[in-house]
Amino acid sequence: MIALLYSSTALTSLTFDEEADDQVIFHPVDLPPPVPIRRSVAGETLRSRVYQHTLAYKLKFSMAISADELADMPEIQSANVVFLRNFWMAKFKYLAYKNEGTYTDYIEVAWQADEFPVTYLDGLIYLPEVPLELITVASVSPETMSAIGLKPVNPETY
């Protein structure tokens, strides 16, 4: 499960609140574990020594929220589709990832899709599906990685 929350201003507290406004908890049909992404600067010195300095670790959350949660026949624009569109348009986007029964704190993410990526199962307008690819805006701490269930990166090399 994953909770998505949007806001026009930055959250003052990142503690997860199940009753927060502008938040919906989804059960995506596809929700693989987030993928760590390393941002680094690499090169080779004049003495031919290769270096790679890590700048940050980000997490990419890929998921698909399907018609089981988005359909609301005969409505075409269901409340959850409207929510996702608002989430996509919002200035500040957050998610809380449920791991072993516990939600993480809110993590600010970006959704870089230029176009709201809605598709329709079997070509039926009643059955929308929205694939999301969210990337953390800031470097993710080892504690957050641990909370998500990913093995934390060795802090010494982080």
Added chain:
Amino acid sequence: MILSQYFHTNDIRLLPITELQLKEDLPESDVNYIRFRQIEEESSFTLTPITRASNRGGEVVVAYRFEATIYVPFNKFKYNAALAETNSTDAESMIAVLERIKNKRVHVSIALGDVNDGTGLEKSINSTDGSWLRLGAKKASLSYSITSLPLRPRLAIKIIGFTKSIADNREPGSVFSEGSTTTVFT
């Protein structure tokens, strides 16, 4: 043997399709409806899940597809106001009504077995109970065909619709209603 036991306790009811009602989704003052009360035995319906494979190896039911093919024996297509009842005041033929609603979203009610449709319908002899199957407004569309059997042409009405859930339909409550309840278009 087990089947026989359930029949004995009247847990398995005989619910043949006995009536089809189609209503155009318009404000009540301008409703076009048509009601067929003689349905051929081979008429049938299916409610099948539309599934989407999840990445956990399972299948998620996202909605249900409803399909019905209703065979109507009436074939006096042009001047037949009596066999298929409509609310039209000008004795419009059933084909004229079907033509008018064919490409629109319709409200579908199918009577299963012995039901009270509010008009004093005679009890059907091969039913042991009654139930309504309803798809709420805007959830279905229809097409119809006329096919020729050895001695007569007949009308076949094909209905295709979708519903999110069978148990928790938005309107008017549930796809299936128990008992011989009266129905009114809602």
